[in-house]
Amino acid sequence: xxxxxxxxxxxxxxxxxxxxxxxxxxxxxxxxxxxxxxxxxxxxxxxxxxxxxxxxxxxxxxxxxxxxxxxxxxxxxxxxxxxxxxxxxxxxxxxxxxxxxxxxxxxxxxxxxxxxxxxxxxxxxxxxxxxxxxxxxxxxxxxxxxxxxxxxxxxxxxxxxxxxxxxxxxxxxxxxxxxxxxxxxxxxxxxxxxxxxxxxxxxxxxxxxxxxxxxxxxxxxxxxxxxxxxxxxxxxxxxxxxxxxxxxxxxxx
Numbered sequence: 001x002x003x004x005x006x007x008x009x010x011x012x013x014x015x016x017x018x019x020x021x022x023x024x025x026x027x028x029x030x031x032x033x034x035x036x037x038x039x040x041x042x043x044x045x046x047x048x049x050x051x052x053x054x055x056x057x058x059x060x061x062x063x064x065x066x067x068x069x070x071x072x073x074x075x076x077x078x079x080x081x082x083x084x085x086x087x088x089x090x091x092x093x094x095x096x097x098x099x100x101x102x103x104x105x106x107x108x109x110x111x112x113x114x115x116x117x118x119x120x121x122x123x124x125x126x127x128x129x130x131x132x133x134x135x136x137x138x139x140x141x142x143x144x145x146x147x148x149x150x151x152x153x154x155x156x157x158x159x160x161x162x163x164x165x166x167x168x169x170x171x172x173x174x175x176x177x178x179x180x181x182x183x184x185x186x187x188x189x190x191x192x193x194x195x196x197x198x199x200x201x202x203x204x205x206x207x208x209x210x211x212x213x214x215x216x217x218x219x220x221x222x223x224x225x226x227x228x229x230x231x232x233x234x235x236x237x238x239x240x241x242x243x244x245x246x247x248x249x250x251x252x253x
Contacts, residue, residue: 017174051071064221068253098125098129150164222241
């Protein structure tokens with residue numbers, strides 16, 4: 001049964017993340033906790049479907065203030081597929097060297113900030129541009145992607161570096177290079193990718209650890225609550241508090 005093949009592969013990847021990446025997850029969380037404790041930002045960026053873990057972390061029920069999503073519409077909008085902002089344009093743009101540098105000009109950063117980048121392959125130019133710019137500013141760079149699977153692959157960037165080689169901390173998603181994992185009879189390409197599931201698994205492992213570190217320091221978290229639970233009369237108030245705190249902190253960005 002093909003559904004079970006995907007499920008078994010997904011479980012294997014989750015187990016591999018837990019068994020091999022705990023130390024890296026802790027290192028990433030320490031960096032992020034230090035940034036958030038200073039009331040600075042963990043900026044998050046990815047291209048294509050690597051924007052999905054960014055949308056997952058904040059604003060999101062159970063997320064908390066401290067994570068700043070950077071999502072460029074031309075690099076993330078797939079519902080047109082063809083025509084305006086179609087897939088062909090996206091594939092071209094994510095490989096354009098210098099585009100990431102222009103994206104960085106639209107924000108104000110601080111050396112105490114952290115840049116958290118998501119890239120399955122680590123070889124495309126926009127992500128590498130942003131990593132290099134972040135390092136130049138003095139930020140710590142955390143990368144989540146399939147580092148081991150792309151160890152022997154070549155970068156597309158003139159720096160000669162993949163994003164994993166620029167990062168201060170790499171958390172390996174443990175996903176195979178081709179991403180899709182279910183073979184299909186009479187077809188060359190497999191179906192059913194697992195990188196998004198791996199990204200989200202690692203995201204919540206890291207964020208839970210960040211929260212643990214911050215609470216240990218006695219720092220109040222502004223958590224995005226569920227506003228759909230019957231009987232929770234203060235949920236809307238807590239949501240407003242979280243958004244008000246986000247607005248206060250984001251003013252300088």
